[in-house]
Amino acid sequence: MQHWRWIIGGMCVLSRLVGPGTAHAQSTATEIPTVVSQARAIRPVAALMRPRSTPNVPLEAIPTGWRQQVAKVVQQPTLTAHAGPEEVRGQFYDWLLEHPDRACVAWRRLGVPCAPITDLGQGRFGWTDGQGTNVSWRAVARSPELCIWLAEGQGRMGNLLPVVPAKAVAVLKYSRQMGIDGKSYIAHEVDIYLQTDSKAAALIARLLGPAAPRLAEQGAEQLLLFFAGLSRYLDVHPDEAQTLLAK
Numbered sequence: 001m002q003h004w005r006w007i008i009g010g011m012c013v014l015s016r017l018v019g020p021g022t023a024h025a026q027s028t029a030t031e032i033p034t035v036v037s038q039a040r041a042i043r044p045v046a047a048l049m050r051p052r053s054t055p056n057v058p059l060e061a062i063p064t065g066w067r068q069q070v071a072k073v074v075q076q077p078t079l080t081a082h083a084g085p086e087e088v089r090g091q092f093y094d095w096l097l098e099h100p101d102r103a104c105v106a107w108r109r110l111g112v113p114c115a116p117i118t119d120l121g122q123g124r125f126g127w128t129d130g131q132g133t134n135v136s137w138r139a140v141a142r143s144p145e146l147c148i149w150l151a152e153g154q155g156r157m158g159n160l161l162p163v164v165p166a167k168a169v170a171v172l173k174y175s176r177q178m179g180i181d182g183k184s185y186i187a188h189e190v191d192i193y194l195q196t197d198s199k200a201a202a203l204i205a206r207l208l209g210p211a212a213p214r215l216a217e218q219g220a221e222q223l224l225l226f227f228a229g230l231s232r233y234l235d236v237h238p239d240e241a242q243t244l245l246a247k
Helices: 002-009 026-038 064-075 093-098 100-109 198-208 211-236 238-245
Strands: 079-088 118-121 124-128 134-143 146-156 163-178 184-196
Touching (some): 064 146, 064 163
Antiparallel strands (some): 079 184, 134 146
16 A cells, blocks of 8 residues: 555655654654654644645746646646645754755664655655565745645555556645744645556556545545644654654
């Protein structure tokens, strides 16, 4: 089922966290679930699968060289998903958006299994599972409250199934607000648009049926948790930042 998760949740779901794993120390093992759960919404809004007649994507914010590629995906997606808004505190949030490869290393140093992310240079990142899945992505738009990723690649949807191509767009919106305790926090949400060919879309529908929306939802939730959970942990344990985020 992990193979389905990347193709349905969107290739730009950057981490593919697969569970709590084995922590490097008992103290870390007990703290991670608590800290990550606190990184979830202060005022949660349940994530949901929702088809859109008008994509909620600010195409005008995307440079013309990438705009048409993004528009093709968001205007004719095979699946869409939304997660958030969720609220999280943490001073490392923006830095983590720029360095998903280092965020991945930090998760692994905390004992949380995470598929390796490689910095491919010139703003591109990628990962592969060695079994046919090969995905790369880049941020095609970035501002203090917006990040849009465009991803493309291919994945094997099961051990006995063929490799299929796909493209995805993830639109992350976030803003800084002031809480009732006088401390600032970040509210973020994400929309994911996945596009694949008609044969792969038919296969998804036939094999997964009504399970597809929930898997897409989980993929979107996973993307938020990848950044929010680690940001929250570093906010609580800033003395560990240098060790966790080092190359």
